[in-house]
Structures are given as structure tokens and as C-alpha cells.
Amino acid sequence: MQKEITLPIQGMTCTGCATGIEKKVKQLEGVIALDVSYPKGEGKFIFDSSTTSQQDIIDNIEMSGQYKASNGQQVSDKNNFDLIIVGGGSAAFSAAIKAESLGLKTLMVNAGLNFGGTCVNVGCVPSKNLIRAAETAYHATHSNFQGIRPKGVDIDFSQVIKDKKDLVAALQQQKYMDVVKDFKNLAMLTGWAEFVDKGTIIVDGKDTYTATNILIATGATTYIPNIEGLNEVGYLTNVSLFDLEEKPQSLTIMGAGYIGLEIAMAYNRLGVKVRIIEFTDRPLRSQTKDITDVLEAQMKKEGIEILPNFRAFKFEKQGADTIIHCNCPDGTTTQIIEKGKIVVATGTKPNTSKLGLDKIKMNLSAVGHVLVNEKMETNISNIFAAGDVTQTPPFVYTAATEGSTAVSNAFSLSKTGIDYSSLPWVVFTDPQVAGAGMDEIVAEEAGLPFEVSKLDLSHVPRALAAQDTRGFIKLIRNTETDKLIGARVIAPEGGELIQQLSMAIKFGITVKDLAESFYPYLTLGEGIKLAAITFGKDVSKLSCCAS
Known part of the structure; x- marks a missing residue:
């Protein structure tokens, strides 16, 4: 009598495993047809039950000790999946979208922040919304033109926050929940x-x-330093x-990293008195001093x-005030009084x-990041990681790429890696700070032959x-190849320039190519052309649109 069964099979790590199982089971007398799928984690078998049995097939699969096949009763088990995603942010949703395209039965488990994660709920979206609101307020009271005299601004702070909340809720629904609501396998x-x-x-539990x-x-959260009294003063x-x-x-x-600086400029412009305490020598310490000098001057000016x-x-409460005890640069101590937050x-x-993760002997960094390679693989063959929980660059767009890449690599023999060497990034202060590739310090540490061109915006017509x-x-260019290997921009809306520079680095475009390309006159982008020309000429002695 012909019989058909479907068995969930655990232990497969690639399509090669599925092929190996098929070859072994085919040797059983009475097996008529079979199809073992690694992505689905199951095998379908048609056999003559008078010659062989379901248990014979299971025993054959499990003979090596590498695989485990159920007796067929668990095929519809709601708790068994092809893929489990732990987390609910950008990496998780990107992974879920890829999994759906592959037909994988997927479970997403999320806690802490709402589905959507840091970016939409408490990161990129709310912060940039408040930054733009603050810029509107600032330009209503400040002008670069002597003939324009702004008359001030009326700020309804609670309305600004309510509008921000509405935007977050709308985008969380539209860009996350609505995207997956019709997924059949999630x-x-x-x-x-x-x-x-x-x-x-x-x-x-x-x-x-x-x-x-x-x-x-699972992303990342704010690191809270172990300082006496901090947990008792009600920090935000x-x-x-x-x-x-x-x-x-x-x-x-x-x-005074990028989060602190973006908050400082936004809330200061919305009418809040702001102070920054930074334990290193300057704000945005990850960048060279010429960049931070410009930024620090603007912040102090405001x-x-x-x-x-x-x-x-040490922190302590004194009535409604918070007293902050600090060690000063000169070795003395001081007390700072904060009447707000x-x-x-x-x-x-x-x-x-x-x-x-200790139970499964997962390799972590000293601070707890899941260590992955360029393929998003961990030290455990069937476990992958993506996004801010790893040691990779902590951006929403890298997290999304990593989530998709992880799923592709988990369910395919063809593995792909991620190259961050031309990664663009932006700090949304005013002026904005943006970069791609390496700066001169990294180039020197790498022992590369390099040269730096630096063009002040006073030479840019726009x-x-x-x-x-x-x-x-x-x-920053490699002097042997003339190829662009890095770029840094600090400028109003400077972030709008960095993608072009990132692409130039990625595709090996030379500085000569940048200098000889067409750029629309009176755009900030023309500054790239002028900066490229500066490697060989004094742009102050060139006419407009000259090359």
C-alpha cells in the first residue's frame, strides 16, 4: 500500500544536508519518491508500506546521529519553525521580509520597545523630527543676512512633542506592522x-x-554608568x-557623543538651557579636532x-535640585547644581x-556584543546575529542589510558578506558632521600612502x-592610485553630500574623476569638485565654475 508522510527534520545546516539525507533514504527498499527541504526543515516521503515503514525512514535519517526526525505528529506543531527572530527592530523586520520571500515559517519574538525597535520609536525618527522643529525655531530668531531681522518665535513645546508622538505612531504602523500584516508564514x-x-x-519562562x-x-539600550546616587535622582x-x-x-x-550632541542642540533651540558634561577632552571625540572645533564653537555660540x-x-538630591559632584581637569572637585533634568x-x-547565551557558549565581546563575521555568522552554526546587538556599525541601515543577509546565509549554500569600508554616516547637529571611508588618522595607522585636501566653505559659492x-x-586620497579612500564633511546639510563620496570610495573613483565631473553651479555639491581640485591647485585663484 502506498503511503505519504511529512517529517520535520532537525540538524540540517545547508542544502547539502538535505541532498545527503535523500541519497540515504533512497537506498531503502520501497521508497517511491521523496523531497527533503533544508529551508523548510522537513522531508516528504512516498513509500510502499508493505515493504518499508515510517519508522524505517526515521531510523535511516537518524542513523548518523547528526539529524533528528519526528514521527510525523509534530509537522503542524505551532511551536516549531524554520526561523526564530529574537528582537523586533529594523534587523528583525528586514530578516522577516527575506524569510517570507523564501517561504520560511518564521516566529518573531520581541520585548522592551514596541515592534519597530529603536529607530522608529526612540531613535532616528523622533530625534530628527525634534531637530527639524528646533531648526525652525532657531531660524525664526536668527538670520545670516543683515537685511533680514527675525521677530521671534512662539514655541508650544507640548504640541511639538505630541506631533512627534503622532509621527512615531504613524510610521511604526505604516513602515513596520502594515508591511508584515499579510505575511502568511510569520x-x-x-x-x-x-x-x-x-x-x-x-x-x-x-x-x-x-x-x-x-x-x-535584540538591539542595544543606553549604557548607564555606575556612579554613586545616579539611580536615585531620576535621570532620563x-x-x-x-x-x-x-x-x-x-x-x-x-x-558628548552623537546622541548627546543632537539632543543638546535640539532642546537648546527649543528654549531649554543645556549643559554637557564630557569626560574626554572634547565633544564627538571619535572625530579629528578640526571637526570638533567647528562644532564646539557653534554650540558655545548658541x-x-x-x-x-x-x-x-556622585549625584544627590537637595530639595528639587540635583547636585552633581565632579572631578575637574585641574584635579580639584566641584559641585554643579542642576535645577532641571x-x-x-x-x-x-x-x-x-x-x-x-552562556548556556549555549555564545562568543561575546568584553561589553557583551554578539561577535559575528562579515556573513553575520556567530560561533554556533545555526545561530546568526544582526544589528546593534553585534559589534558592527550601529546604524539602522546597516542593521537592515545585516538582517536580510543573515537569513540568506542561514538558508543558502551561497554565502555573502558585508563590506563596511565605504559606509556613509551622519551626525545631525548644525552644522552636520558626515563621513565615509577612513580619515587621515586611520589611513596613517594602516600605513597607506595618502594625501589630504581640506576646503573651507568660504571657497564654496553656495x-x-x-x-x-x-x-x-x-x-583623503591614496597617492599611488589617486583613488578616494575617505571623506569628512562638516557643513550645514553636509549629510546630503556624503552618499556621493561613499559611492566614489566604493567604486574606486579617482580624485581626477571627481575634479573633472560636472556639478551644478551654486550647489553645496560643487564643493566636492573644488575640494578635489585643491589637491593640485589653489581654488582661491580660480574663477567661478573653473576647473
Whole structure:
């Protein structure tokens, strides 16, 4: 009698495994047809039950000890999946979209932030919305033109925050939940996931779920330094600050990285007195001093107080005030009084502490990042990781690429890697700071032959026409090949230039090519051409549109 069964098969790591199982099972007398699928983690078998049995097929599959086949009763088990995604941000959704295109039965488990993760809920979207609102307020009170005299601005702070919340809610629905609502193979679950073994998780300590492959995409949260009294004074992070509808009297921001600086400029322009305490010698310490000098000068001009080389060692409440005890650059101590709010912006930490990764011997960095290679593979063959939980560049667009890449690599013999060497990035201060490739410090450390061209915006006609010449464009070229290997820009809307420079680095475009290309006159982009020309000529002695 002919019989057909479907068996879930655990332990396959590639399509080669499926082919090997097929070859072995075909040797059984009575097997008529079969189809073993690695992506689906199952095998379909048609056989003559008078000659061979279902158990014979299972025993044949499990003979090597590498694979485990069920008795067919678990095929429809709602807790068994091809892919489990732990996390609900950009990497997770990108992975889910790729998985759906491959027909994979997928479970996404998310906790903490709403589905959508950091970017849409508490990161990119709300911060850039508030930055633009703050710019509107600033330009209503400041002008670069002597003949234009702004008359001020009326700021309804609570309305600005409410509008921000509406935008976040709309985009969270439109760009995340609506995208996957019609997926036939995706289940979504809210809860805390913890590994039981390399193929099994338990959610909220109750229900267990298994999968052929698992993707860790749990993101990162604000790192809270261990400072005496900090937990008792009611500090804010970007998560809680962005939802504060009552305008604070003032803010002391702990940390002058890109998050702290963007917050500082936005809230200062919305009428909040801002102070920054930074334990290193300058803001945005990851960048060269010529960049941070321009940025620091603008922030001080706008009234932002910056305290470099100050280190807080104790917080305490005195009535409604917060007293911050600091070590000063000269070795003395001081007490800073904050009448408003404390904002912690001292970097981020990966969300790995509650995942039970010690049980599966996952390799982590010293601070807890899941270590991956360029293919998003971890040290465990069926577990991948993507996004801010890893040691890769922490941007929403890299996370999305990583999530998709991880799923492709998990369910394919053809593996692809990610190259970050031309990665563009932007800090949304004013002026904006943007970069791609390496700067001169990295080039020197790498032992490359290089040359730097630096063009002040005072030589760019667009900046002169706008009467806003804050900043410069810096190009780094390999002197042996003339290829662009890095770029840094600090300029109003400077982030709009960096994609072109990133593409030039990626595709090996030479500085000569950049200098000889056409650029529309009176655009900021023309500054790229002028910066390229500066390698060989003094642009101050050239006429407009000259080459």
C-alpha cells in the first residue's frame, strides 16, 4: 500500500544536508519518491508500506546521529519553525521580509520597545523630527543676512512633542506592522526570549519554541554608568526624554557623543538651557579636532555650556535640585547644581544579558556584543546575529542589510558578506558632521600612502550666497592610485553630500574623476569638485565654475 508522510527534520545546516539525507533514504527498499527541504526543515516521503515503514525512514535519517526526525505528529506543531527572530527592530523586520520571500515559517519574538525597535520609536525618527522643529525655531530668531531681522518665535513645546508622538505612531504602523500584516508564514509574539539550547528558546519562562536557525536581533539600550546616587535622582535617557511633554527648565547631559550632541542642540533651540558634561577632552571625540572645533564653537555660540574633562562621581538630591559632584581637569572637585533634568547619553550597551547565551557558549565581546563575521555568522552554526546587538556599525541601515543577509546565509549554500569600508554616516547637529571611508588618522595607522585636501566653505559659492560658511570638506586620497579612500564633511546639510563620496570610495573613483565631473553651479555639491581640485591647485585663484 502506498503511503505519504511529512517529517520535520532537525540538524540540517545547508542544502547539502538535505541532498545527503535523500541519497540515504533512497537506498531503502520501497521508497517511491521523496523531497527533503533544508529551508523548510522537513522531508516528504512516498513509500510502499508493505515493504518499508515510517519508522524505517526515521531510523535511516537518524542513523548518523547528526539529524533528528519526528514521527510525523509534530509537522503542524505551532511551536516549531524554520526561523526564530529574537528582537523586533529594523534587523528583525528586514530578516522577516527575506524569510517570507523564501517561504520560511518564521516566529518573531520581541520585548522592551514596541515592534519597530529603536529607530522608529526612540531613535532616528523622533530625534530628527525634534531637530527639524528646533531648526525652525532657531531660524525664526536668527538670520545670516543683515537685511533680514527675525521677530521671534512662539514655541508650544507640548504640541511639538505630541506631533512627534503622532509621527512615531504613524510610521511604526505604516513602515513596520502594515508591511508584515499579510505575511502568511510569520507569527509575532511579545515576550522575553531566553535560550534553552542552540535550537530552542523559552518565552517569559513558559512556552518553548524550536527552529532550524535562530537570529539574534535584540538591539542595544543606553549604557548607564555606575556612579554613586545616579539611580536615585531620576535621570532620563532619550527614551524618556523624547516623551516629556512639559518643557524642562534645563538639562545637564552626561556625554558628548552623537546622541548627546543632537539632543543638546535640539532642546537648546527649543528654549531649554543645556549643559554637557564630557569626560574626554572634547565633544564627538571619535572625530579629528578640526571637526570638533567647528562644532564646539557653534554650540558655545548658541549658549550651550560644555565641560570637557569633567567626570561625575556622585549625584544627590537637595530639595528639587540635583547636585552633581565632579572631578575637574585641574584635579580639584566641584559641585554643579542642576535645577532641571539629568539626561544620560553615555553610549549604548547590547541587549544580551537576559538571553541565556552562556548556556549555549555564545562568543561575546568584553561589553557583551554578539561577535559575528562579515556573513553575520556567530560561533554556533545555526545561530546568526544582526544589528546593534553585534559589534558592527550601529546604524539602522546597516542593521537592515545585516538582517536580510543573515537569513540568506542561514538558508543558502551561497554565502555573502558585508563590506563596511565605504559606509556613509551622519551626525545631525548644525552644522552636520558626515563621513565615509577612513580619515587621515586611520589611513596613517594602516600605513597607506595618502594625501589630504581640506576646503573651507568660504571657497564654496553656495555657502557664500547663503552667507553660511561654517565648516569644510575634507578628502583623503591614496597617492599611488589617486583613488578616494575617505571623506569628512562638516557643513550645514553636509549629510546630503556624503552618499556621493561613499559611492566614489566604493567604486574606486579617482580624485581626477571627481575634479573633472560636472556639478551644478551654486550647489553645496560643487564643493566636492573644488575640494578635489585643491589637491593640485589653489581654488582661491580660480574663477567661478573653473576647473
